[in-house]
Amino acid sequence: MKRDPQRPEECPGRPELPPPPPPSSPSPLLPSPPGEAEGPEPKSVAPVWIFGYGSLVWRPGFEFTSRKVGFIRGYSRRFWQGDTFHRGSERMPGRVVTLLEDCGACTWGVAYEVRGEQIAASLQYLNMREAVLGGYDTKLVKFHPQEKDAEEPILALVYIATPQNPSYLGPASEEDIAAQIIVSSGCAGHNIEYLLRLADFMRYFCPQAEDKHLFSIEEALISILPCLYYTEESLEETASVPQKSKG
């Protein structure tokens, strides 16, 4: 998919979250879970909400009852967590996101509602994916749905990789982070996919939100890999442009 390195000034209207496609056809950004609950609501006392701000935004990997786009306050998203399994290897660790406490900031993502049997299944799955394999801890945060009529924030579980975890890499320049992402891949795929899918989610579902860190890394990556540039000219037009004289 060609990319437009400039964020659209005016998104052509934020698309609604696509309804999860039938399991046989993965959706472009927010792949359907193993099977979003259909039919009568599972019996449960109270739902649990899980907030995702990285790969969980587009690859939850567990069954859920509903999902909402929104944000949490007091945190900034940073590509400061190393990953030697999903998007990297022991020899070439990738970089994935975690949250940095940052009062006054907010981080946008997707909150998933799980009910009944979904609760144990999703937490067991995420414990393996995030905690055991990823080095993330859990924390409770207040999630603010983007819907205008949403009154109260929702208490949600979030996975955060703290500086104490062994895979934590910490700060680096956006250029260095982009260079590391370019050469890393793991069991879940290339680290470039991880970055670009997250940038696409923000561009199209949260166009009003700022995320300088994320988009600076995307721009640095695109400047290194011009093949990702989006051009409106057709190849023929480009080819017909007279070459500059070598001077």
Ligand SMILES: N[C@@H](CCC(=O)N[C@@H](CS)C(=O)NCC(=O)O)C(=O)O
């Ligand atoms: N906890 C964050 C980040 C989670 C994350 O991206 N974890 C990585 C590393 S453990 C992961 O699950 N990767 C799976 C993938 O890259 O597809 C979230 O809520 O999305």
